[in-house]
Amino acid sequence: MSRIFLAIAASLGGISVILGAFASHALKDRLSDRALEIWETGTKYQMYHALALILVALLLERMAVGSTSLFLVIAGSAFIVGIILFSGSLYALSLSGIKILGAVTPLGGVAFITGWICLAIAALNMD
Secondary structure, eight states: OHHHHHHHHHHHHHHHHHHHHHIIIIITTTSOHHHHHHHHHHHHHHHHHHHHHHHHHHHHHHOOSSHHHHHHHHHHHHHHHHIIIIIHHHHHHHHHOOGGGGGTHHHHHHHHHHHHHHHHHHHHTOO
16 A cells, blocks of 8 residues: 555656646636635645655655554545545636635535545555
8 A cells, every 4th residue: 555655656746846837827817816826725735735745755665564554555646636625626716716615625624624634644644
């Protein structure tokens, strides 16, 4: 699982850079300042949580199978779901202007919080 998380994290980190550059160049004249700000929030949170997923992958590599590794797997999975829901909804909101998409964003935030709590539990249970 650690290799899968690491590959996903590297991909999500790279995509975050691509999306940030895309907004700076291709979308700069097409979106409002507010829409660009929302997009930027999505790319920041995507990168933060891609880096957190790398940490989870590295910790999983060092762990023996057990309850700590279960919390790490949940943390990593929650970070991935959070990126999809949180950042994805912000990208969609920026491009479409459909405000109801903003209702999905807090679900991604809950996934992020779940990931951080699980990471903390795993840390407290490490040998």
